[in-house]
Amino acid sequence: MDTVTSGSMVAPARNAFREQQWREAHERYLVCARTVFAELGYHAATVADIVAAANGSRATFYAHFRDKADVAACLFERTLPAAAGIYRRVAELAVPTREAVRAWLDEHALGFWLRYGVEVEAVNHAMAADPGVAARHYQWVLDAARELSPHLAAWTGPHAEVGLTRASLLVLQLERLCYHWLVRGVAHDREQMLDILADLWFRELALLREGPPR
Incomplete structure (x- = not known):
């Protein structure tokens, strides 16, 4: 024994x-x-x-x-907890004001792309060449959008997918802009861009909280 x-x-x-x-x-x-x-x-x-x-x-x-694209994807996956935390912060704003949304973008959202520029650059090149990495990337976008779930509470039943799609497009829009602006170096005036993004996010979050048209 x-x-x-x-x-x-x-x-x-x-x-x-x-x-x-x-x-x-x-x-x-x-x-x-x-x-x-x-x-x-x-x-x-x-x-x-x-x-x-x-x-x-x-x-x-x-x-x-599997290959270089896979290592780029795995490298980006290490940033996902930080990315989820960013969207969780805006989700915690019960009734966001435009000023609060702008402060969130300035302090948290934009900083993510500056901090993880190498990972973002690598995964964007990888997913352009590898459909599998592109599919993984879209799943990451959906997961980020789900962090906005407090603002999606009214999108239930047959409307749930529509609500998630709206939130996903909001995430994708921010991601594409920040990639070209903060990672690729396309010049923009920071204060002006923050004003525009704050307007877009504030308006869309309000629409999400209202729920589907009746």
């Missing part, structure tokens, strides 16, 4: 160690991929560059990722 008990205790520990090794290797490749993408750009970077930066092997890389 003692032998069986001892063996059953050792196996989970060994599995846990292997799982930790896997997570550490996965994270190392993601960190190194971010560095490589930042230095070389997504298109110029290769799997060999990422492997070399991680001091690893191709076999280990492909045990974790």
